[in-house]
Amino acid sequence: MSAACRERRRVRGRSRAVAAAALLLAAAVGLGACAGPSAPGDARRQIAGGGTTGVYYSYGGELASVLHAQLGLDISVAETHGSVDNLNRVGDGRALVGFAQGDTAADAVAGRGEFADPLPVEAIARVYDEYVHIVVPADSDIRDISDLADHRVSLGAPDSGVQVIATRVLASSDVPLDRLDNPELGLGDSIEALQSGEIDGFFWVGGLPTPGIVELGEEMPIRLLPIGVDTVERVNAGHAGVYRIADFPVGTYGVEIPTATMTVPNYLIVARDTPKDLVTDITRTLFEQRPTIARQVAAAELLDRRQAIFTGPMDLHDGAVQYYRDARR
Template sequence: MLCGALALSACTAPSARLGPGEQRIAGGVTAGIYYGYGEHFAAELRGELGLDIAVDETHGSVDNLQRVGAGEALLGFAQGDTAADAVAGSGDFDEPQAIRAVARVYDEYVHVVVPADSPIRRVSELAGHRVSLGAPNSGVQVIASRVLEASEVPADAIENPALGLAASIQALRAGEIAGFFWVGGLPTPGLADLAAESPIRLLPIEAGTVERVNAGHAGVYRVSDFPVGVYGVEAPSATMTVPNLLVTRASAPEELVHDITRVLFERRTELASRIAAAEYLDRRQAIFTGPIALHPGAARYYREAHR
């Protein structure tokens, strides 16, 4: 089964080696998981490979995929659904992006955050309110729009200020918005800080809603629960998850991507001591990146590790 999965990824030969200069990891907002993961992974790559690489703050998945596809970043983090749009040239992408996967790194949770004392109890009740659906060019906006559509909330029924995570948190604190969407690993640092200061509640996304979203979007979403205790949640709350991928450009050198993949797994313990989401990195699951093909360098690493 492993060989079959890897064979699908060997369709693109790498181009010439990268030129000189600092390489970039397209991260995300500084209050989210992407940026922290990228920051610590860059440090490991500098130490283990001597690679001159640093993380960039970005708007999130769409922005990251555009940067990687355009050759502005060597690596980037992206939600699996947005990555599927990127390789198909659909959604926010005018043409297919030349990207390949390094690994499925962890699953992200869809957060719909409101104050604990809010009268809003369901996603459908967000209609008529001012709610941030995420920053422009973010995967959050993609998912928020799909969840609202599946919940029969018309796009024009919500006033969307289109704020990133840090700005959404600030606006919720100030009472300027009724709630906001966020998609990220557990726990997202900015949300953990918010919950410690002001009690919050997470609106449920039920199985039926997830099924309706999946009907038109490659079936990449899953039903899950927020664990009791995270963000002060006292009871399980249903939500939707989406796989998160580490991606690279198709033309990245095979040997370099092989070594990057090796460092990702060999330094997992060190990464997990600094970023909780790294605990979920699992080599057995990492190859399941469809419909994004594995980069040949990553595929070679998994074959060697499987022997």
């Protein structure tokens, strides 16, 4: 990695530390005055989001705003590594709610994969479907997943759902991990490294469009590698059949070639012991404020009450069930 890239990370890390300190100070001042009657304990005043250039983070920020406006919750979005990190934060009480991929959520409730024991987490809603991105420069000689061998490819940040899916896709495509130089970068760092030529490609799993990749496509021509039906079927064979085949819409990120890929559902999750009335209020706000959130986050338009209840194998929280029952009346 170049000295310039290391310096960018050092400066960015310092900035994040300052921002985090400011957030903690603001929270300490405001906890007593801003929280509404349904507010949970102080340790849970966060929405577990993701990297700042991804959909989780932007969706979480808008959700925090409407929860504050509608319920008086003193809550903010937290930058995280993604699904695995989010599930752990919600499970141990560091976050009130969070976003998680359906495949990683299935592992969490079963206590397998990255989770040594089952986590006490449940779902509020199936929010939208995420698309698996494999991004390379448009002029790259990498044309297929098998071509990734012997290249520098980021499989996502540690404790991310991206890394879970990337390793499954590679295994189903007969690309051994030891044939890759994998620097384990989050989305923002992956984008920077691709722009500087320090990596040859990266995996990402997120809603459409992902803001950071939109910006990348505006700054340099990129291409998306296809993930075919056979690969999706092989991945599904060992992982609960949660994956589906889909196409990136033509024109996404400036890519004009139809590209097949794999999708996975995304859930909004909460700890099992979260008060029922609070979860009902959060679920109602999520749906009633969808138009407000969607003005800033396109993926919010995909929230559909008829589909939201399908979160298996993760159970719906009783508070969410109460909302869906009330909504049918």
